[in-house]
Structures are given as C-alpha cells and as structure tokens.
Amino acid sequence: MTFPDLTHFELEAVLTILGMAAVTYSMRLGGLIMADRLPQTGRWAHVLERLPGAVLISVWVPSALSAGPIGIAGAATTVITMIISRNLFAAMIAGMVLVAVGRYFIGN
C-alpha cells in the first residue's frame, strides 16, 4: 500500500505552514528568553510563579462554563477528585464519565 498523498507538497502550502511554524516557535522561545531577562526574585519572580495557574484557569474555566451545568459539574468533579487522589488519570476519568453520563441522560 502506498500513500502518494504523502509526497505531494505544494510550494505555497509549505511556505504557509513554515510561516505558521515560525510565528508559533518564535513565541514559544521568545517568551522563555524574555522571562530569562526578568529578575529571579521579587515582584517579577512572584508574577511568573503565578503564571501557570492563571493560564490554566483561563484555558478551562470558560469552556467548562460554556458547556453548561453538566460542564460545570464535570469540572468540579475533576478538581475534587484531583485534590483527593492526586491522580491525573483518575481525575480526568471522573469528570469525563460524569459529562458522558449527564449528556446521555439529560442531553446537552
């Protein structure tokens, strides 16, 4: 079995993808290089330490709320399970099962 599709590359497509890759990678590396220039202690270090939590919350809180009551219940279940078990897999399964069951019986 061959995939002729695999070797088909159009110049314009490749250049577009390279452009996407360049902007994405430069933001990844640029953020790190910028942070390296910030002081290691004091206000900036404190802010940088709060950053992961703030980004994570901003990623999932809006999607949980826009998924309706089932989404909110699922997110709460996930967080509580994580606090108790400290196990990522268990926390994910608990939240997902609740959402799947909720959708099945109640609908979206």
Add this chain to the structure above:
Amino acid sequence: MSRPEPAPNRHFDTDAIRRGAIACLPLLPSTMIFGAVLGVLATQRGLSLGELLFMSLTVFAGSAQFVSVDLWRETIPVATIIIATAVINLRYVLIGASLRPVFRGRPLWVKICGMHMVADENWAVTMTQKNLANPGFLLGGGIFLGIVWAIGNTAGYLLGGGIPDPNVYALDFAFTAVFAALTVGTWKGKIDLLPWTAAAIGSLIGHYTLPGTWSILAGAGAGVIVAALTWRKDIDGPSPKGEIAPDGFSATEGNYSTEAGK
C-alpha cells in the same frame, strides 16, 4: 541498572524523556481522536496528508491548526492563516515565560531544542512536577503527543470520516478536565487565590466579549496584574537558585510526579 546513572543535570536524559512520555499517557485517547478529526477536516479542505503531517510536526499546536485547516482553500489565504495562528498562539509567550524554572541554568541550545515540542498539555503536566528543572521531561511529553497527534491525523485522513464523535464519549471534555486537574497541582498556597480569581473572572469576561482564544490572554493578563499588585516583600518564598530548582516551595504539590518511584 547496567549502565551508569546519568548525571542529574544532563540536559535531555533518556529516563526523563521516558517519564515525560508516560506522564502524558492519559491524554492519548483525546489527542488521537482530535488528531483524527483534524485529518478528516484536512481531506475536505484539500491539504495532502504530507502537508498535514508537516504542519502537525512543525507548528504542533492543536487549536491553531484547526482554525488554519478550516480556513484552507484552493487558493490559500496565506496572510489570514498566519495572522490567525499568531493570535491563537500568543499564549505561548506566557507559557514560554512560565517555563523559566524548567530551563534554569541551561545553555541556549537546550532552550532552542527544548521549546519546539511545547503543547499546552505537556507544558501543564511538566509544570505540576515536583522537580521542575527537567527539559527532558517536557520534551518526552512533547514527542509522545506529537507522535499520537500525527497517528491520529493519518488515521482520520485515510478513513475520511467514520471516526467516533468525540462528544459522545465526552472526549471534548478531556481537555477541560486535564487542565482543571492540573490547576490543582500548581496551587502554592493562599497567595494564589486572588490571582486565580482574577484569571477566572478575566477569562470569562474575555470569553463573552472577545473572539476566539483572546479569553486566555484576558484571564492570564488579569491574573498577572493581580499577582503583581498583591506582591509584598515579606511574602517572597525561598527563591530558586542553582541548576536544579529546590522542591521545598512545592512540598505538598506534585504527588502526581513519577519522581517518587526513583
């Protein structure tokens, strides 16, 4: 163990890469299915499989790829796609900045090599580790997710439909769940409460008033501002020094770490 233990500060040691990959295992089903959904979308938009895989391994950012492939046409709207990618991926500036402790004391080439395979998921998993200063762990998760993502793409592309609807098994909720769960691991104490509340409120306001993924930047921005405002000299914890970050300031966190088994 027949071979000698690697030095603890090897830049990308195989053991850390392996542990990073294993830590991302819970993300396999959702990453695979969404990779397949993207593969199906690519067949409808006229990308070749080679182009799609090239994109998945060079851009390696799910949400930006979905939007870009969706915008893809016979005559490619190059500028629109690149600008959309830049806007959606602006959060990587913040993600990159927060990875400072992971690359602390490492040479520039390690940062250059280590920062490519950084997706939201392996970043989040890495940030909840007890011993942060491990670029190999981050890279391991990235390589694992990249392979799964590419396999999903290929499967979706070749099947061209007939893949399970992610919503039925709540696989769409998997991403919400993983980020919610990992948030717990980044809790450092009540000093986080105000910035986190600000982030939640900011992201919600952003979600209902701004397009696309600007809500992430709105929330993170609100969190950063509140964190900067609530800082006082006397709350400074032990500052991380040296090559490897000390575990002291996160002693109660990161039980999820696979470090414990060593």
